Every structure is written in structure tokens, then in C-alpha cells.
Amino acid sequence: MNEPSVQNAHSFLEIRMESIGGLGANLAAKILSESGVLRQGWNGWYAASYGSEKKGTPVKAFIRFAPPEVEIRGTYPVDEPDVVAVFHEALLRSPSTLSGLRPGGTLVVNTKRSPDEVRRQVKRADIHIACVDALGIAHREGARLNTAMLGALCHVVPQLDPNAVRSGIEEVFSERYAHLLDANLRTFEGGLAQVREAQGTGGDASGLDKAPQSRVSPVLGYKTQWIGGAIPSAGNSVARDLSASRQGFIPALDLDACIHCAACDQVCPDACFVWESRDNGRGRVFQYLVGIDYQYCKGCQKCVVACPTHALSTIAESDAYVLEHRVAHRLHEREVNIR
Ligand code: SF4
Ligand code: SF4
The missing domain is CATH 3.30.70.20 (Alpha-Beta Plaits)
Structure with a gap:
């Protein structure tokens, strides 16, 4: 059995997906976690966090794996991931996207850009960066990009068994969306095969700033919210932030x-x-x-x-x-x- 390696003090392998509503991160996390538990024999946990039901809102999905002898008792978010998978590259503009990513960890990004270009943007010399044009692959195959991201994750995370995830995709799509199964399997294979990678220094920041490793708290809470719960900044309409309102x-x-x-x-x-x-x-x-x-x-x-x-x-x-x-x-x- 290919066990999750000891990645942190709790022997967990922790993955965080950063996405926007409509790109399928929640389903991807479900397939990945079930594949680890049911087909690779690990202990596992997953959850997703999202706002309103509208497509385009920020989504985070958390996956935690452990060897069979290690119990997973916590259901807290993945704050210090070994792997961050970014489903929409515009999310890289937000510092919170890479929050807590461990030195020596892996960043997987859906982008046409090269790993070196992404590294210059995120200013992390100490992490492994993998780029995949998940959207392009999905567009060509007629599927959503989430299965391409699963393929890329299987490529860069050695503990993940592509056969287990492939079977997970087959099970989910045969049950619910049989007409999309072949397209999603081709998209998965595309993501698995078309990853471009660049190794990091594994802890040496080499003059570049490391992202702060902390949970990003909401600016407004029950003590600090505006009177009447007013929202002082009206979304992205004025700022022209084109990031989180689209699906690709x-x-x-x-x-x-x-x-x-x-x-x-x-x-x-x-x-x-x-x-x-x-x-x-x-x-x-x-x-x-x-x-x-x-x-x-x-x-x-x-x-x-x-x-x-x-x-x-x-x-x-x-x-x-x-x-x-x-x-x-x-x-x-x-x-x-x-x-
Ligand atoms: S313009 Fe945009 S939001 Fe309006 S129907 Fe077309 S794709 Fe949808
Ligand atoms: S107004 Fe023009 S773009 Fe809109 S549906 Fe009619 S033909 Fe198409």
C-alpha cells in the first residue's frame, strides 16, 4: 500500500483546493478523498467551504489523508497544506491563496503560463510549482476542468494513485452523468500528462519573500461589522476585478x-x-x-x-x-x- 508520507507533525498529507464556484472543486475533492479512502486504504477527510449559491463565488476544498493506523479526529480547515491546487489563476492575486503552504510544498496552478512566471508572481522560491492548462484541456475535451486538475495532482503528488482516482471518476460519472464520462476521463489523462514543473529550493527563500503562514481572518466580524450589516465595498464592479466572476x-x-x-x-x-x-x-x-x-x-x-x-x-x-x-x-x- 502506498501510504501518505509523514508530511507534518500529525502524519497527515493535506491538500487545499482554491477555486471559484462552478469549476467543480467540491466534486474534485470528493472524488479524491473517496479514492484515497476506498481504493488506497487510507484514513481520510474532506470538506468544502463556499459562500452563496451563485456561481463565481470563492470556494475552498480541504482534504486530509493519513495512514490507516493514524486516526483523523479534527475537522478543522487545512491551514498549512502540503499541496495547494489553484483552479483559477486569478486567485493568485490574493495572498490568502497560498497562505500556510509549507516550505517544500507543492503549488499546482491551472494556467498557460510557465512555472517560472508563476514563481515570479507568488514570490516563493522554496516550493515546487506545477502548471497545467486545465481549462484548455477541458475545453478541447468538452468537460469541466476539475478532472484535469485531478490528473495534475496525481502527477505531482507521488502518494496519489492515478488508477484509484480514475476509478473514482468512473464511479461518479457513470452513476450521475454517464454521457460525460469519456470526456472527463480524457480530461483527467490530459491533466496527468501535460504538467510543466519547476522544483523549488525546499525551504531556502533565496531573497524572495515567503507567504505568511497563517489563517486569513475575515475583516468583518460580529464586533466590527458596519451598522445594519451594510457592505461598504460593493463586490468587484467598481474595482474591475475580473477574477472571481467567471468560469473560464x-x-x-x-x-x-x-x-x-x-x-x-x-x-x-x-x-x-x-x-x-x-x-x-x-x-x-x-x-x-x-x-x-x-x-x-x-x-x-x-x-x-x-x-x-x-x-x-x-x-x-x-x-x-x-x-x-x-x-x-x-x-x-x-x-x-x-x-
Ligand atoms: S453575457 Fe455573460 S452572463 Fe449574460 S448570458 Fe451571456 S454568458 Fe451569461
Ligand atoms: S441581438 Fe444579436 S447577439 Fe443577441 S441574440 Fe440577437 S442576433 Fe444574437
Whole structure:
């Protein structure tokens, strides 16, 4: 039996998944933990923490493994993980994402970037960094990226048996989503095979700052909250933080193919479509679609399905594309400037 190595004072192997709602971290953690317990004979525990039900909100999933002779009695979050798996690279902007990652630990990131580029961003010389284009693999195979992340984890964590996790994926998808099984198995294999890695110094920070190893507490608690429970910073709309509101896909608009029928606008849950009144050339004023305000788009793709002319199509999210093609709602712009 391949036992979890003694990674910390409690003989645990601890993994934390950092994700946003809709990317499947909770299911990935469930598959991984069940595979360890049921197929590799370990003791194991998992839990997930998330906010509201809306897709796009931050999600953390915690997995703790121990050899069969070591009991796991605590159900506390994984604060000092051996492995952190980041499902959306924009989360790296938050210092809390790598909080507590042990010197010599492993960071797995869903990104097209190289491990050296990620290392420069996170400023950790002492950790092993593994990059996988999980979104690209999932997009090609028609699945969600969570199984690609499981493949990458099996690649970089020697204790994890790919066969055990493969069987876990087969069991979950055969029971509930049989039509997605093959795509998810291919996505898992892609993640397993397409990891790019760079070793760290295993404890020598070499002039780079280590991330603080502490649990990040919420700024507001029962003693410090605003009167009436008011939220003083209204999400990411004003700050234009494009990180946590998307799932990896966005709609692209081809205005040449658009007939301005508004079918997209009727299904969009976040009023992302921007219109302007123009003369139709025959003396009447019509509403014309001019673009998408990506600031509010969560990538649900309802508009793409609704569009009768294929003027809308699904593409992989990129900050550069969003910034270049965003058409801002003018009303909201005025409101922002007034503040
Ligand atoms: S994907 Fe389309 S329907 Fe969904 S939020 Fe974005 S613009 Fe609206
Ligand atoms: S549904 Fe398609 S054709 Fe109709 S307004 Fe929207 S983008 Fe244009």
C-alpha cells in the first residue's frame, strides 16, 4: 500500500483546493478523498467551504489523508497544506491563496503560463510549482476542468494513485452523468500528462519573500461589522476585478452577424448587453446592440445558446480579450464617477 508520507507533525498529507464556484472543486475533492479512502486504504477527510449559491463565488476544498493506523479526529480547515491546487489563476492575486503552504510544498496552478512566471508572481522560491492548462484541456475535451486538475495532482503528488482516482471518476460519472464520462476521463489523462514543473529550493527563500503562514481572518466580524450589516465595498464592479466572476469561458460577439433581436438580452441573468438608440435610416429610432459589458458577465453561456444567428460564440476567457472588447454600461460609468 502506498501510504501518505509523514508530511507534518500529525502524519497527515493535506491538500487545499482554491477555486471559484462552478469549476467543480467540491466534486474534485470528493472524488479524491473517496479514492484515497476506498481504493488506497487510507484514513481520510474532506470538506468544502463556499459562500452563496451563485456561481463565481470563492470556494475552498480541504482534504486530509493519513495512514490507516493514524486516526483523523479534527475537522478543522487545512491551514498549512502540503499541496495547494489553484483552479483559477486569478486567485493568485490574493495572498490568502497560498497562505500556510509549507516550505517544500507543492503549488499546482491551472494556467498557460510557465512555472517560472508563476514563481515570479507568488514570490516563493522554496516550493515546487506545477502548471497545467486545465481549462484548455477541458475545453478541447468538452468537460469541466476539475478532472484535469485531478490528473495534475496525481502527477505531482507521488502518494496519489492515478488508477484509484480514475476509478473514482468512473464511479461518479457513470452513476450521475454517464454521457460525460469519456470526456472527463480524457480530461483527467490530459491533466496527468501535460504538467510543466519547476522544483523549488525546499525551504531556502533565496531573497524572495515567503507567504505568511497563517489563517486569513475575515475583516468583518460580529464586533466590527458596519451598522445594519451594510457592505461598504460593493463586490468587484467598481474595482474591475475580473477574477472571481467567471468560469473560464466568455461569449464573443460578432456584430456583423447580429440582427439585434435581443434574444440574448432576454436570457442574460446579469444585464450584460449594452444597447444604444439609433435612427434606422427610415426615420424611426431602434435599439441596436453595441457590445457586452464583461464586467458583469459570469460566463454562463445562456446568450450563446439563445442567439439565432451564431453572432455569439463561446471562447476561452482572457483578461486581455475582456479589456479590449468590453463595452461599458454608460449609466454605471456615470455612477462610478459620481462617487
Ligand atoms: S454568458 Fe451571456 S448570458 Fe451569461 S452572463 Fe455573460 S453575457 Fe449574460
Ligand atoms: S441574440 Fe444574437 S442576433 Fe440577437 S441581438 Fe443577441 S447577439 Fe444579436
